[in-house]
Amino acid sequence: MKILVCISNVPDTTSKITFTNDNTVFNTAGIQYIINPYDEIALSKAVELAEGGKGTVTVINVGDAATEPTIRKALAIGADDAVRVNAQPRDAWFVANQIANYAKGQGFDLILTGRESIDYNGAQVAALLGELLDLPSISIAKKVDIQGNEATIDREIEGGKEVLSVSLPVVIGTAEGVAEPKIPNMRGIMGARTKPLQVVEPIEVAELASIARYESPAPRGTVKLVEDVDQLVQLLHGEAKVI
Numbered sequence: 001m002k003i004l005v006c007i008s009n010v011p012d013t014t015s016k017i018t019f020t021n022d023n024t025v026f027n028t029a030g031i032q033y034i035i036n037p038y039d040e041i042a043l044s045k046a047v048e049l050a051e052g053g054k055g056t057v058t059v060i061n062v063g064d065a066a067t068e069p070t071i072r073k074a075l076a077i078g079a080d081d082a083v084r085v086n087a088q089p090r091d092a093w094f095v096a097n098q099i100a101n102y103a104k105g106q107g108f109d110l111i112l113t114g115r116e117s118i119d120y121n122g123a124q125v126a127a128l129l130g131e132l133l134d135l136p137s138i139s140i141a142k143k144v145d146i147q148g149n150e151a152t153i154d155r156e157i158e159g160g161k162e163v164l165s166v167s168l169p170v171v172i173g174t175a176e177g178v179a180e181p182k183i184p185n186m187r188g189i190m191g192a193r194t195k196p197l198q199v200v201e202p203i204e205v206a207e208l209a210s211i212a213r214y215e216s217p218a219p220r221g222t223v224k225l226v227e228d229v230d231q232l233v234q235l236l237h238g239e240a241k242v243i
Contacts, residue, residue, distance in 0.1 A: 001055030001146070001168075003046045004106070006099055006113040006125060007074055008036035008089070009067040013118065019214045026214065035070050037181070038114025038174060040077075045179035046112055047078035049146055055109075056080045062089045062098045068197065075192035076184035082195065087202035092120075096128035097205045103133060109168045110151070115140050115175040126173030136166050139173035 011017065012032040020027045035043070046057045059074040061067050062085040071082045085098040103111065111133075116123035123139060130137025142161065143154035146168075153164045153172060184192070226232045236243045 001049060001109045002107055003050060003055055003057045003110045003112065004099075004103055004108045005039070005043045005046045005057060005059045005074070005079065006095075006111070006129075007039040007043065007059050007061050007070070008114070008117045008119075009033050009061060009063050009070045010036045010117055010119045017216070019216070023213045023215065024211070033067070033070055035073060036114050036117045036119075038116060038118070040114075040181045041176065041178050042112035042114050042172075042174040043074055043077055043079065044182045045144060045174060046110070047182060048179055049110070050078075050080075058083060058108075060085070060099055060102060062087055062095045062202075064088060071197060072192045073184065075195045075197070076188040077182050078184075078188065080195065082197045084197060084199050085202050086199050090205075090207065091209060092122045092124035092128060093208055094205045096125050096132055098202050099125070100129055100132035101203050102200060103129075110146070111135070111169070111171045113171070113173050115173045123173070126171050130171045133171070135169055135171050137171040137173070138164060138166065141172050141174050142177040144172060144174065144178050 010033065012034050015031045018027045019025060043059065049055055050057050057079045058081050059071060059079045060083040061071050064086065067084065071084060075082055083102060085102065087098065089095045111129060113126045113129070126139045127137050138153050138155060140156045141153045142156050145152045149168050151166050151168060151170055153166065155162050155164065156175065224235065226235065
């Protein structure tokens, strides 16, 4: 089985997020980057499926040279080789087009993404890839089983789950539960240094949307400690106006 895993380079959730140029540009100063956690789940599942010589795993990232430490971590986790599209990931449409352009004609049986990236939470890339590659696409997958040329996928829906069966090739956006994230061991870290990392140039993609500005959430208000139930009810009614 030939598997492609799409990974994003995202800020660590512990990073303090700020903006510059009148809140139009994300400030990258002092930011620690990691593999998008949902993409790490996808990668861990791909490594499981390929274990024991059952397949190969290629990771692909759209980003500049600064993303290569993240790509090397993916190689340390167990990917066989990697591709970096040498471009800033402008938006989901741009990213999906770059990945689809590489994937066409490569004969991948399975393309895995995370359900969404934790920085923009768009949940668009898997669906766009399916459309661009003319492949079935299933997102928010909670469980993925592959038997021969058939994939069985449990996906989360409102009030329950949906079980789908689809023939390969397919694009799947993975969520929690598909696999446990793997921690690279020393052998994997050392081996990642010599695994192939191919850099390809981007294709032109029309810009359909742009970010006008960013806004930070309002700061949290002060906390009031209330010991009396009557006082609490009064505050909820008169001040918070929630009852």
